[in-house]
Amino acid sequence: MLCAAELGQKIDKKVFNERVPSLRTELLLAQNQLRQAADFSVVAVVAGSDAAGKGRTVNRLHQWLDTRYVQTHAFDQPSDEQAERPLAWRYWRVLPAKGRMAIFLGSWYSEVIRAMLAGELSETDFARALGHLSTFEQQLTDDGTLLVKYWFHIPKKLQKKRLERYASDPDRAWRVTDLDWRNLRHYDRLRPICERLLNETHSSQAPWLVVDGTDRRYRELTVSEHLLQSLRSRLDTVPTVSLPSPVPVHTSEVETDGPTVLSQLDLDQEISRSHYRRQLRKWQGRLNKLSRQAHKKRTGVVLVFEGADAAGKGGAIRRVTTALDARRYEVVPIAAPNDEERARHYLWRFWRRLPRAGNWTVFDRSWYGRVLVERVEQFATEPEWRRAYQEIRDFEELLCEHGIVLVKFWLHIDLDEQAKRFAEREQVPYKQYKITDEDYRNRSKWPQYETAVQDMFQQTCRPHAPWTLVEANDKYFARIKVLRTICDHLRAGVRS
């Protein structure tokens, strides 16, 4: 793909000056329309060779656009807050809201190229890293983001000439880094890496435009006009946000009348109060000790609690957090998203709450809402919740690759037990608020929820992120099982 960008294409000054005024007007118009409609966001990736004019082109875009609604992000060395989370955190963190644009300079591609060139990645690692990037981009485009990617390229000779010119100009010498010189030395090694990267991360939803960086006017016009056209065609044709996923999802849902994982649970398991008390003390003690080891090793922990209303999630969480140091954990109850969250990919709100190294985040309900309540209540369209299985698998894979210990619980009770608990809650003053009409309404959808839960297990129970089903008709039994399971995972996760 790169040789096509070595033709030294140029645009002369007259042509440039004729085209720019109307281009600027149209860019502003399109940007304003984007902002008014606010039903998708725009992400522009600007990557490629050093000294190929990336930075100057982005500065030009900022001149031509309304800078109040576009934000450029460049990523150097990760800050310590970034380094303590999966690499993708820093990109998720700054994703634009609907109606806005963000330019990622260097973007998620710089790091993988740097690591590959430095010999830090095997071929397999490289392939996997590229896979992650494609996945990330697909999540964005599936969510309706308009993603445009520009790869700036110049021939080796020109790169050398430019770097030398910059280096000898006191005003520009700061722009030339050691990394630039190293990249120049390794130009011939770098090139096939980039070629491969371009091939493997090119898709119909997220295509690369390779830009010849030789001539300033050529590259500025090429990028701006392409951006404008992409924006225009999206604004003019697409009436709604959600596109159907291009990836087929396995449709492995079981029949609802057959036996399900849930129906096979033995909900009669119980333990006595005195036994519970002893066990509670024992497992909380172990958990406390393990949590301190995890903190020492800077292992982050993410717990997910799902289950029907009144299944005892809150009570179980409380028994867990009691064993933890208050300054090391956060419990995040998931209800309706706020407006910053609603304006972005549904996973954004979970990315932003990931714990720093050595800390815990406990999600009381979680991203699984997408395939449970949002599916059953039809808050999400069918394509949306269907592709969520893959999105969730990918998300959890990134957490686990980063070394985060992820433990997921489904607390299960039967309908009779739920009825009993609702009645109890209505008796206890400080529990009454927990009962709403909604809760009773949800009961009527029990079969739909059972189907959704069954699908969820099948699609998202993975070796590195297994579900633990908790028989929760007996609260004591459930709490001990939860504590024990976390200890098991922690022991395995912290040791490794």
Added chain:
Amino acid sequence: MLCAAELGQKIDKKVFNERVPSLRTELLLAQNQLRQAADFSVVAVVAGSDAAGKGRTVNRLHQWLDTRYVQTHAFDQPSDEQAERPLAWRYWRVLPAKGRMAIFLGSWYSEVIRAMLAGELSETDFARALGHLSTFEQQLTDDGTLLVKYWFHIPKKLQKKRLERYASDPDRAWRVTDLDWRNLRHYDRLRPICERLLNETHSSQAPWLVVDGTDRRYRELTVSEHLLQSLRSRLDTVPTVSLPSPVPVHTSEVETDGPTVLSQLDLDQEISRSHYRRQLRKWQGRLNKLSRQAHKKRTGVVLVFEGADAAGKGGAIRRVTTALDARRYEVVPIAAPNDEERARHYLWRFWRRLPRAGNWTVFDRSWYGRVLVERVEQFATEPEWRRAYQEIRDFEELLCEHGIVLVKFWLHIDLDEQAKRFAEREQVPYKQYKITDEDYRNRSKWPQYETAVQDMFQQTCRPHAPWTLVEANDKYFARIKVLRTICDHLRAGVRS
């Protein structure tokens, strides 16, 4: 204050066990009521001697409260993202929303005590630091936050005994740090520092409760019951969020019919197009150079643009950002707050956008909205906008003390010029969206705005944060003045 907490007060097990169950119920009830009403937030500060049981008491509170709606924050060494902003940033960043509680362990007091003990602060610095803390707390309480502060204290002998006991227990040795031993060595020097700190930061809105840390049950009950009572009395009696400010504000507003700063501006100043072009190139060149120096010295820059509708803020901002590197600045347009912002102090949204070291934030409208549009349109109550002058002075002082270069512009046009520009905008396709009925409505309030602006200058023009009034009937003149002013400030700010 401290000797009162050296009586070794104790509560026996029986009394404790009798009181705890109802206490827990009431805490949950109060917390739930707080969450439902969501018209104020709760901030609990837990500070004091090492080994006095702060951490354990906070853990106990977490057991007794609903942990989903309370979050504890502890602050060790600042992360690099924290270190690049004023110290207060890390506290502002995690302030709880209305309806929620946050516990600050150690809190903003730890750092000032550490610095004082280490000899890093002069007496004057110490006094100023305490002043900043009181100011910060007053801002919170003025905004309706319920602030409770607990100072844990134990006598020297007991502290020594506990530290030794912890250190010899393999499970707890990690809790004893070098700082703890140092503090113990300096106990006698530390004590008067703490006494003074307690005296100077004690106020009716933010009183200290000194807690005898000798006995676990005593301190747990004391803190929990005090927290409950504070919460209860607030929930039972206060119907609205905004309390009148206890601090009298100077009422130095001028009569509206006298000459104002604005009426004395010579709005006829103008420059020719050709002169403008030369000047633009010259000043943008200088700005670019200075901005690179600022980046090298890691100086952050905050620009504020205020002015009537169509005064040319956007155009002026664009001429500034053109000279900057796109990856180093962010333009933040200020319109109605989103729901995360609305749930907090109005300054929170500005704190969260402060630039990292070496970067720029350009506010297109700003915190001055509080004393302009919010005052004129009565979105803020009179006590609210009156106390905002002081809040803003304090806020800007923190920025400047941190070394941020702050430049504030008021772009001024007269009514005729505004009418002309509105008419022009309606002609230009990509400017039409800028004109709404609202704009015409605002014109009728011109006199009220003039009064508000005049008051704003008087109250917030300070040596370290002066206003620059820009005669903006001629756009060329205005833009050059803006560029020149920024260069002047930058030259002074970066050199110093």
